[in-house]
Amino acid sequence: MFKKILLAHDGSNGADAALEKAAGLCKLTGAELVVLTVYRHHSILEASISMVRGHGEESGNLDDAMRSAAREVGNHAKALAGTLGVPKVQAFIKGGPSARTIVTFARQNGCDLIVVGSRGVGASEGYMLGSVSHKVTSISEIPVLVV
Template identity: 75%
Template sequence: MFNKILVAFDGSKGAEGALIKAADLCKLTQGELVVLTVYRHHSVLEASLSMVRGADTKSGNLDDAMRAASREAAEYAKARAKELGVSNVHAFIKGGPSARTIASFAKENGCDLIVVGSRGLGATEGYMLGSVSHKVTSITSIPVLVV
């Protein structure tokens, strides 16, 4: 069945639901759970317009702040999965375009199921079965469960 399940986690309510479903599946199959949190690189212009200001970060770099927030989310998801009864869980963070990064990471790491929330933290993306969950389903041959 599913031996290695990847769950994309961004800290949103939808991602929390995906994490719970992925944990349930891992317990059923006694498989491995791989948590992936993806942060997007910001251009200099985006960084200058961001609500995350340099004074709010140690280095003043928006990418560093995004990386740190992603690391926090990944660590939370790993701990939460363990609370839910998954013993074999690993967490990773990657920078890049969300859907492509999720799909390529799953393929490169031999995952046989991807679990994603139907809506994440993206601004416009949250208004529809959006961008990330829809795009992941369309660019990978790995089965995708949208929660």
């Protein structure tokens, strides 16, 4: 049925729920799980006014801090998938606009299902469906499971 499932994970509770569903599907179908965490690139202006600091010194730049946080989220999701019994898991991080990056990554890597949480860590608390999950379902030609 599925050979490669892409899980978009942003560190939120919704993403953890999506991970549980994706893990179940992987165990059921023997599919590989690919975890993708997307971070947003920041402009030079945003980086210059950022309060991001590392150990009391100026942190390299905002993109480096975002990339590092995304790596931690991805590694956590990969470890959690392992504890849920998924035998084959890979984790990746990418910078860019979330929905488009998720869909492009899935297409380029031969994924046949995208799994996303219905709401993540964005400021979309008042919506029935988060803006990223909504956009992924709108632009993807690959089936999308929203948890």
